[in-house]
Structure formats: structure tokens, C-alpha cells
Amino acid sequence: MKSLPDFDMVLLGGTGDLAMRKLLPALYQQVKAGRVSPASRVFAAARKEMTQAEFMALAEAACRPFLGEAYDAETWSAFAERVNYLPMDVRDPGSYGALGAALGGHPQRIRVYYYATSPECFAPMSAHLGAAGLISAHSRVVVEKPLGHDLDSSRAINDAIGGHFAERQIFRIDHYLGKEPVQNLLALRFGNVLFEPLWRREWVQDVQITVAEQLGMEGRGDFYDRTGALRDMLQNHLLQLLCIVAMEPPTGSDPDAVRDEKLKVLRSLKPFTAAEVAAKTVRGQYQAGAVAGQPVAAYAEEPGVSEQSRTETFVAVKVEIDTWRWAGVPFFLRTGKRMPDKLAEIVINFRPVPHPIFGESAHGGRANRLIIRMQPDESMRLYLVAKQPGEAMALQPVNLNLDFAESFRDRRLEAYERLLIDAIRGKLTLFVRRDEQEAAWSWVKPILDQWEAGDDRPMDYGAGGWGPAASSALLSRDGLAWNEEY
Numbered sequence: 001m002k003s004l005p006d007f008d009m010v011l012l013g014g015t016g017d018l019a020m021r022k023l024l025p026a027l028y029q030q031v032k033a034g035r036v037s038p039a040s041r042v043f044a045a046a047r048k049e050m051t052q053a054e055f056m057a058l059a060e061a062a063c064r065p066f067l068g069e070a071y072d073a074e075t076w077s078a079f080a081e082r083v084n085y086l087p088m089d090v091r092d093p094g095s096y097g098a099l100g101a102a103l104g105g106h107p108q109r110i111r112v113y114y115y116a117t118s119p120e121c122f123a124p125m126s127a128h129l130g131a132a133g134l135i136s137a138h139s140r141v142v143v144e145k146p147l148g149h150d151l152d153s154s155r156a157i158n159d160a161i162g163g164h165f166a167e168r169q170i171f172r173i174d175h176y177l178g179k180e181p182v183q184n185l186l187a188l189r190f191g192n193v194l195f196e197p198l199w200r201r202e203w204v205q206d207v208q209i210t211v212a213e214q215l216g217m218e219g220r221g222d223f224y225d226r227t228g229a230l231r232d233m234l235q236n237h238l239l240q241l242l243c244i245v246a247m248e249p250p251t252g253s254d255p256d257a258v259r260d261e262k263l264k265v266l267r268s269l270k271p272f273t274a275a276e277v278a279a280k281t282v283r284g285q286y287q288a289g290a291v292a293g294q295p296v297a298a299y300a301e302e303p304g305v306s307e308q309s310r311t312e313t314f315v316a317v318k319v320e321i322d323t324w325r326w327a328g329v330p331f332f333l334r335t336g337k338r339m340p341d342k343l344a345e346i347v348i349n350f351r352p353v354p355h356p357i358f359g360e361s362a363h364g365g366r367a368n369r370l371i372i373r374m375q376p377d378e379s380m381r382l383y384l385v386a387k388q389p390g391e392a393m394a395l396q397p398v399n400l401n402l403d404f405a406e407s408f409r410d411r412r413l414e415a416y417e418r419l420l421i422d423a424i425r426g427k428l429t430l431f432v433r434r435d436e437q438e439a440a441w442s443w444v445k446p447i448l449d450q451w452e453a454g455d456d457r458p459m460d461y462g463a464g465g466w467g468p469a470a471s472s473a474l475l476s477r478d479g480l481a482w483n484e485e486y
Contacts, residue, residue, distance in 0.1 A: 026420050028079045093131060123160030141165050228312045243266060
């Protein structure tokens with residue numbers, strides 16, 4: 001990979017969890033790979049008063065567990081030479097003079113502002129950067145999800161940011177789009193002729209997208225109780241994965257060609273009526289249980305969470321796409337906290353053979369399927385059936401397994417590494433455009449409205465389980481079941 005151009009990256013919220021766990025380790029890896037010039041600089045800005053040495057000690061202690069074997073003292077020293085700590089209140093317009101003085105002139109220099117704060121700060125930060133004259137044609141801004149709480153708040157934040165940055169300068173990050181298997185899904189679909197004839201309603205029975213987490217709140221209870229699984233995960237990550245699966249071939253690889261096709265999918269999602277929200281969505285909240293053999297508390301007992309909380313920690317949805325390619329094919333999306341495994345996967349279940357000459361139960365009734373897994377391992381498995389050795393014509397499932405760790409020995413970029421590189425280079429393909437984001441919010445709005453208008457609580461599920469029983473019933477009504485090949 002080529003070296004990066006000289007840049008300044010400003011992490012607004014530089015002592016937060018995101019900066020310490022993801023952004024600083026990602027930048028360190030690029031320094032270690034030799035792609036970051038000595039002239040490039042990183043500025044971490046936060047309210048806490050501390051010296052440069054104190055900040056780097058804090059950052060080193062926080063980053064080392066996430067770097068693992070990639071950490072070495074010599075590289076860390078080289079990385080530390082590029083990092084500058086700025087104590088500043090991002091809400092205070094008076095703080096931006098000090099930021100401007102630290103950045104200096106250089107109007108032609110690439111400058112990336114990363115908003116690693118709560119979304120409530122996005123509008124004032126944009127206004128203060130603009131008022132201080134710190135935005136040029138070479139500036140970009142990276143904003144984290146969830147961008148807003150609903151469609152109206154999302155529009156308000158986008159308007160505020162868009163008042164100071166052009167759309168081509170706004171990088172709305174969804175880190176799932178930076179994961180290697182998602183990139184390989186694009187390559188699989190549009191770099192090979194093999195699957196295209198099968199990638200349609202005539203041959204696909206159903207599609208399942210699962211993002212499951214073992215973690216609970218981890219100190220984020222106050223934030224999560226105002227957000228929930230639908231806003232935090234499904235509205236962005238899962239719908240973006242759905243778009244990659246369902247989109248038509250773009251006319252080229254330029255950013256808008258790809259994002260135009262994703263937008264068409266979002267606009268083709270069948271909207272929900274009030275009755276369909278009840279029939280086609282499931283929401284749950286975890287209760288006390290055990291995860292990985294360890295007892296865990298119920299969601300309502302987590303710090304920062306209301307005892308009467310109606311916030312969902314699990315959601316499953318049956319989605320339909322009104323297009324020629326996908327009409328009649330159900331897409332099932334689910335995500336949840338405190339589940340048995342950390343799992344992120346896309347399952348394409350193909351239709352069974354039209355006439356089973358070996359008998360209905362010759363291979364357990366399993367049809368062909370393709371599983372693209374993003375966590376815990378990164379792989380693609382194509383499941384087929386083959387004859388068992390022996391005299392009888394007995395079939396059994398087998399799979400063709402592409403294990404990325406085995407097939408590609410080079411270190412793979414983490415999602416945030418890839419996306420930070422693209423932001424520095426100004427490549428927008430893997431970032432979400434405003435009209436995409438608003439189309440996603442528009443589609444989930446009837447679900448949010450119905451849930452908030454009713455008095456129903458989320459269904460209970462024990463921590464360490466796969467969600468409420470109603471999640472399985474959502475598929476069983478169509479004679480289907482969630483993939484269990486974990």
C-alpha cells in the first residue's frame with residue numbers, strides 16, 4: 001500500500017473510549033507500517049487538563065491491550081512524536097483559537113476532523129471550526145453513528161454539519177463497511193461471474209444477517225438506554241450489510257456509483273404498517289443469566305439504566321425488498337446484547353433442489369448456503385452436499401471454506417484503519433451518503449413510532465441465549481430457522 005499524503009488529524013474527544021480503543025491503535029498501525037510521514041500530525045483534544053507526557057502515558061496504557069503483539073516500544077516512540085495533546089472544551093468557541101494556533105497555516109494541507117464525541121456536540125463543533133476559519137477545501141470531517149435519534153434529529157445534525165462542510169467533505173463512518181469480509185462480498189458479487197445468475201429470487205430462499213454481542217453495557221448504560229438496539233445497530237450496520245447483499249451491480253467503482261445502488265435498495269424496502277410492526281418485528285431485553293460461564297446481571301440492573309426501562313437490547317426484523325430481483329425473498333435481520341457468542345455473519349440460503357431424487361432426508365434436508373462471517377473469524381463457506389464413501393448413496397453436507405487468515409498471510413487492516421486511510425485520501429466509497437442515511441431513518445420510523453406509542457415492554461430473554469422465542473417464531477412461520485452453524 002502506498003504511503004499516505006501528509007495530513008493533520010484532529011480527534012475531538014481524544015481521551016474517549018473510541019479514540020483510545022480504535023482510532024489511536026489504527027493510527028499506530030499505520031506508523032508501524034511506514035505509511036505515515038514524520039510531517040503528519042495527530043491532535044487529541046479533550047477537556048481534561050494534563051501534560052503531553054501524561055496523555056501519552058494514558059494512551060499507551062489504554063492502547064496496549066488492543067495492539068497486542070503489534071506493540072513495540074520503538075514504534076510507540078515514533079508514533080508519540082506525531083501526537084499532540086490539546087486541553088480544550090469542544091463546546092467553547094474560545095477554545096478554537098488555541099487549536100488554530102497549534103495547527104498553524106498550511107491551507108493546502110489535508111486536515112481531518114474526527115468527531116469522537118456524542119452527537120450533541122457535532123453542530124457546535126462544526127460552527128466553531130467554521131467561525132475560527134479552520135475549514136478549507138482540503139478539510140474533511142468524520143462523524144460517528146448514530147447520527148441523530150430519529151429522522152428529524154438526523155436532518156438537523158446533517159444541516160448543521162453541511163452548513164460548514166460540503167457533502168464531498170463529510171465522511172459518515174460505518175465501521176462494518178471497512179471489514180475485510182464485507183469488502184470480499186463486493187469482490188465475490190461483482191468480480192466473479194459464478195454467483196450472479198443465482199443471486200436472485202429464483203434461486204435464493206432467504207437471507208439472514210446476524211450481529212450478536214456477548215458484551216453488556218460496559219459503562220455505557222446511560223447512552224444505551226437512550227438509544228437501543230434498533231438505533232445503535234440495525235438502522236445503520238445491518239441495513240448497510242443488507243444493501244451490499246441486495247444492491248444491483250454499479251456502473252463502476254467510483255463512490256457515487258456504489259452509493260447510488262445502495263440508496264435504491266433502501267428506497268425499495270417495503271414500509272411497515274402498524275399491524276406489520278407487531279407481526280414482523282421482535283424486541284427483547286436481557287435478564288440475568290450467564291455468558292461464557294460467568295453470571296451477569298439483567299439489563300435493568302446495569303449502572304445508568306432505569307429500572308423501568310423499555311429499551312430493547314435485542315431486535316429481529318423480517319424485511320422485504322420490492323424489486324424485480326428480490327420480490328418474495330425474506331431478509332431476516334437480528335442483533336442483540338448478552339448473547340452466547342460474538343458473531344457477525346450473512347447467510348444466503350439457496351432454494352432446495354426441485355426434485356430430490358435421493359430422498360427428502362438424504363442429507364438432513366439442508367439446502368445449499370453461503371455463509372460470510374465477519375466475527376469471530378473472517379471466512380466464507382459455501383455449503384454443498386456430497387456422497388459419503390461407501391456402498392450406499394448416502395449424502396452429507398460438506399463445505400468449501402475460504403479462511404482469510406489461512407489464504408492471505410499478510411496482516412489484514414482493521415476496519416478503522418481502512419476507513420481512516422480512505423478519509424485521509426478522500427475516498428468516499430465506504431462512507432454513508434446523506435440520502436442513504438435519511439432513507440434508512442425513514443424506513444425505521446414506523447417501527448420506532450409504534451414501539452414508543454404502545455405500552456408493551458420488550459420481551460424477556462436470558463443473558464446467554466439467542467433472544468426471545470418470538471425471534472425463532474418469526475422465521476418458523478415461513479418454514480425457516482436461524483442458521484445454527486456456529
